[in-house]
Amino acid sequence: MNLCLVTAFPPSREALNEYGFHIARQLQNAPEVNLTILGDDDMPEGAAELDGFQVIRCWSFNDSKNPLRLLKAIRECQPDVVWFNIGFASFGNRPLPAFLGLATPALSRLRGYSTHVTVHQLMETVDLKDAGVRFPLFYRAAGFAATQLLLCANSVAVLLPAYRTLIQERYKRGSVYVRAHGVLSGRPEYP
Template sequence: MRIALVTAFPPSRHHLSEYGYHLADQLRHSGVDFTVLGDRYEGPQLPELSGFRVRRCWKVGRLNNVRQILAALHEIRPDIVWFNLVYSTFGATALPAFAGLCTPALVRAAKFRVHITLHHLMENCDLRHADIAFPRVYQFAGSIATRLLLRADSVSVLLERYRQVLMKRYGATHIGVRPHGTLGEPHPPDRRMRPPNEFRMLALGKWGRYKRLETLLEALPAVLAAVPNASLLIAGCDHPNRSGYLARLAQKWGANTHVKFLGYLDEDHFEDVFCSSHVAVLPYLSSGGPSGVAHIAVRFGLPIVAAHIDDLVQLAEEEGIALDTYDPHSSADLADRLIALARDPDRQAEMAQKNYQTALNSTMPRIVASYLDEFAALLGQSPPSEVAAKGEVSAA
């Protein structure tokens, strides 16, 4: 089986590049013949990651991505073309984004077998936080894009809720559900790594759009009044459409000794930061799909406090994640949740252990094995693996 994986890919930092890396890494360890069709990125051109065959043939914001990807596919001649997508993968503005989302349908029309991993649905995106002038037009265009994506041979979504929407609204019958998966080897929680005389709150993300830090920072004085040894670690970078967001917050809060801005975290720094934190905070205003940050926290056995958003609540229910929620518009409610957790080390330990067990049940080897079984079914081959991911529903 030869696979072409179309995804943003490191050292690019575009949407899903980290997830694309973990898919490719597991394909490599599975001995599959594959090529990454990655994105061209701005800035210094760094060496490709060792051990991967990468062709950078498309670029965010370009209108000719379809042609470039098709040209690469005709050279590679894969058995399966696997797209790793959100609606903004190919562009932050409407025209290139929509043009890019036509690519899977055109690839299938060119007689390739196509599978899509779709990380969210336009129907579940709250466009109020995207500064979009005509949200109803975007929603309409999004529904057309969804119908085009559904022309793939099969589609995987990350929540059962998404599958139900696609079945009921679009009449789709070739939809599978696969958990997001744990990105990397699970680490058992270790209290010795988490200083007993501190309470470290970690917030990681691409900030400024629907992931915003204002509510968390507003909650901080109340948390410190009740838990003087608390501190807030802010990691990540600006959302591509919100340049300067973190710099403005750092200018206001940088002198506060209880707040540290860590900048962008490469994966080799995750262990030190997550293992020494006491809780991961997800201060979202809406959802862009099942949270990758939540799954990183689960990987390191970290308790989670998150905004009460439908996708996050559904994620916790479907995958068994220990997650406390708060009203996303109330800094007082967030402070109460954090204070209660800080004062209850037994609850912290219980949540940590539950999340670690969840991580063990949804490792990337299990997730990717279920994809390979799906691809074998599409090709009429025997499945290469009997391993199936917990909660996985096949589309084949």
Template sequence: MKLAIVTAYPPSKVTLNEYAYHLVKQFIKNQNVTELILLTDRTEGTKDLEFTEAGCKITVKECWSFNSYNNIFSVTKAINKTQPDSVLFNLQFMKFGDKKIAAALGLMLPLVCKLKKIPNIVLLHNILEEVDLGSAGFTSNKLMQKIYGFIGTSLTKLILQADTVAVTMQKYVDILEAKYGATSVKLIPHGTFEIPEEPDYSLPDGPLQIMTFGKFGTYKKVEGMIEAVEMVRQSTGLDLEVVIAGTDNPNVPGYLAQVEEDYKHVPQVRFTGYVEEEDVPVIFNESAVVVFPYTSTTGSSGVLHQAGSYGKAVVMPDLGDLALLVQDEGYKGEFFEPTSVESLAKAIEAIVIDEAYRLELAKTNYKAATAHPMSQIAEMYMETFQDIIDEKYVVNANNNPQKVIL
């Protein structure tokens, strides 16, 4: 199969590029993929294709740009030129831009594939029904939230024209089936990027590192975490370091620089900036606790799966999708009230003062992470493509798939 993936891809800073990297890493090893075609955003640096294991042929077509109104035409042109057998879209609602028209035009691409009779799957990482538009940085205006809701409903109906829409949580399946009458929605778990051999769960000498990882400034804010760690230092006397690993959310440029200035009086607060792929294991392995300082959630958490794969204890807000992941996939953490610094401090303290409890959480999360390796997720997508072809396509005498009108 010549498989095309429409996605952002490293060194892109557009959301979901890291997920694409790890999915590609598995697809190239799949014996049923003869060529992998990456239909990616344009970047200044070269695409990261340095995989340790050889695999199928990889073709890269940089054919779209964030917030470009031309994406629907340029990606369609690339599809016409490369002639893939199937297309996978790695999407969330603002994948192609944070301007409404640019975002909407990009999300029409799955329908284009369907009209062109190309088997296609949309991997939809979030649904607007489960996004707090104010906390996530879209808008706090109630009227605008209603408008966004209408637009989101319309775009969801458009996306559901795909042959299959894959979502990472059962709750999303239930909502899309109940609200939209969708019959082509399938649960495919997020998966765990890398699963190293089981760690020994030991920590490096020096201060215990309390780490958070991601893009910050909207619903992910770090001020409360810094203040919570200060409280734990005072109550326990422990040597703790705050590690803020990541960058600003594109909607809030300059956020972390301002936080760094506002909290420069607080000792042992480290801002790493963007973390290169090869440095991710170091950041996680050196951490005692991984904190999720979120006020809302917008989808299944890749960071939680990463934390589990490195055997880390986690501190999570008791809300939304993170709480569901714990229930559905077997992760375990210390919960806190998302608006309470005191509650966050208590959650962190419960772990750092009790080594046995930290180890219990770490081992439980490693076990949960190993249940869904990315190799398994890639295979699920290949099986789904085959199901689409078997159910909706027939093979003619020339072995070319033709659409069956059902």
């Protein structure tokens, strides 16, 4: 099975890079998986790729062109499965690039790829006032729309049972699963 994992990946310094590494390391041990990592390009100067991983650095933090860049890389890889390991700020801390990045899994599925998402947080669980957001109603509406787009994937995995309950009660759609994580977990469950 050819699998593309879209994630921040070491030696990148972006959020979720370590989680992406642990997913990739476990997938490398599965003989039936041919893994290509579609990683971010936030690399420390002079840093080399980690040995043993096929990494294509094809997206950038805060770049509104990420959907186009990722869809091009996905098309070139011709995967059986595309797995996004993302959070709401994975693609940017500015609204437009962040939102467009979160729309990419839906675009991947529209292109005919089996698309799965592991999402690490939900907008509903963020205290926007505490985070200093100037336009909280706008962010809530965009977060709702982004979650709707994420639910267009073939399946969505969340890390907490409460997140699954929240999605089921508020959005009433999507194939949503809880996938435990942490230091004691072993090989990841396939989406």
